[in-house]
Amino acid sequence: MAYEHSLIMAPTLKDIAEKAGVSPSTVSRVLSGRPGISEATRVKVLEVARELNYAPDMSAQGLATTQLKNIGLVGYKYRTRWAGSMAPADILGADAAAQKHGYHIITTYVDSEQMKSITSLPMVDERRVDGLVAIGPGISTRLILHLHSRGVPIVLMDNFIAEAPIDRVLCENHEGAYAATRHLLAVRSHKRTAFISGPISWTSSRERYEGYAQAVTEAGLEPLRIEMPNTIYETGYQAMRELLREHPDVTAVMAVNDATAIGAIKAAREAGYRVPEDIAFVGFDDVDWASLHDPPLTTVRVPRFEMGYQAVERLIERLERGDVPPITIRLACELVIRRSCGANR
């Protein structure tokens, strides 16, 4: 059974039309729910369509309507590792929302080096998508601004651009970090604490730091921030080594995310500290192995699935309702208390 060069012939509007004894335009109107069709032909057409297992050809529909029902998910990837700013949960959530509305998700990862120079994306230039969801703080502002000024509908996720009114979905970084830090300070008394941060230009780093700083300040302590160029495991390890060199008296550390937290814990242990007895740690994200770590990591759960879902929902609303004013959606985080913070359990 040889492959054809393309997919096997699928039924078209014309096929339905002939079989139902009407014109293709009538079929089109029925299928897209236009008014002014008699009940009799409506049911007939729908019947035939179902029987023939009809589905519209999106290229044709896209050509005619300029609405492809494709939305682009763009993240970035690091050179050195096989990971990027899009987590499976993001895509799962985005796909769930997309499926609900009959949309599809086109994913792409932009190399973080190339990110600096590009000003558009192939999927946009080639009109493969109706709009974009840009995921992560590393998506370049320049790129976003260029796309936005061209009129490309776009919603930002885990990113905050002050320069233009663009839809955003974020989690309550400030509140989450504040709650986590308060908890840290409540478990037992600390004199010196620190926050391990990514680039302060990254929304999540900035907002989480501010939440931490507020809690610490309210407790009469001085906030301490150590800023790193990214937020991966190795960086957390490195950050903690530097921190301990300068401030060996630190007894509580909040990390900007779980990966850096775990790197930091490794460094602390290597330096002879017990965790959480000597130094308490909290992370952020609640990645799926945070509970499997030893000690299980106290962290702030970020609802990635929900964020992906909301981002796509919002984008579709913009696409279908037209010119709605941009909003920023904040999703609540949840403090997950485990053992790295030194709490009883």
Add this chain to the structure above:
Amino acid sequence: MAYEHSLIMAPTLKDIAEKAGVSPSTVSRVLSGRPGISEATRVKVLEVARELNYAPDMSAQGLATTQLKNIGLVGYKYRTRWAGSMAPADILGADAAAQKHGYHIITTYVDSEQMKSITSLPMVDERRVDGLVAIGPGISTRLILHLHSRGVPIVLMDNFIAEAPIDRVLCENHEGAYAATRHLLAVRSHKRTAFISGPISWTSSRERYEGYAQAVTEAGLEPLRIEMPNTIYETGYQAMRELLREHPDVTAVMAVNDATAIGAIKAAREAGYRVPEDIAFVGFDDVDWASLHDPPLTTVRVPRFEMGYQAVERLIERLERGDVPPITIRLACELVIRRSCGANR
């Protein structure tokens, strides 16, 4: 600056044609490299095209050629958790290969319940993709067979269907498991070992088990398999509890993947065994937190990025070269020795 209902007007063949003083068909021929064009007009057209920043409208091109340069990645998702059979590395690899050839990736997750009943996918029916990469053992055979018989180009990843000649990309499960088990048996002597398996109908479970069984048998021991309905952390935990109830004398366990291995380790410890002193463990996959576990997990690294890359490469070859005979591509695995197996370091 109000949004338009769709993207801002992009240049078309006609625009280039007018500006270059030729007909649209000539432009089309130049841009798709057809022969029989004078050098003068060729450079003129290319110049104008670049100047106007032209990119073809894929809907139009797709309509005319039935080649969309979109490939679908289909995985499945569990009801209970926000994870599925597509890992980020898979998508990264697939996207890398796609980008190389000017293709794009459409991802979708099928609910594992719905998987049982469906016989096609919207993205196929709507002609959004030229072909598919199906990822994971949970993709239903019925679905694949239906699509295949309709002539949809498809390559399987981490799945093996004997019923039809379909391209496959897999890793060397047998060899990897064999090597890991041999290593386990070499570190110190074991009398009773076990393999924690997913459904034996799943390629990876079957092949890995066979690798394990061969090594064990060669060492004069009897293989022991405990089969579970899936391969997640909780299941590994459960499996180990059952195993210890029946065989408290087990001293070496190979798990079908890292997640179950870590669940199993948890259960072993709760039952009072020391790891690796009393029971040695090896996993499979080398997920990114395997090295962060305590003890660091000895495992077999699966090249997911490369598998995604190869799957897409293969699919594109089929799409562009036509009727090539199906092959199965096996990628080598690498034994990563850490501490859970009881090796010195």
Add this chain to the structure above:
DNA sequence: AAAATTTATGCACACGCTTGCATATATTAT
């Protein structure tokens, strides 16, 4: 230099769908 050949380009239609406009039919008002 005229005829035969090759080369370069344009015309027009097709791909499958949507939609404004015209028209035929059914409904209501006079």
Add this chain to the structure above:
DNA sequence: ATAATATATGCAAGCGTGTGCATAAATTTT
């Protein structure tokens, strides 16, 4: 019953590209 209106449907053009066929221009052959 006829006119006026509302309802249901078909026709044809258009969306942006690709491509077979015809033709005009350039080249070679006689």
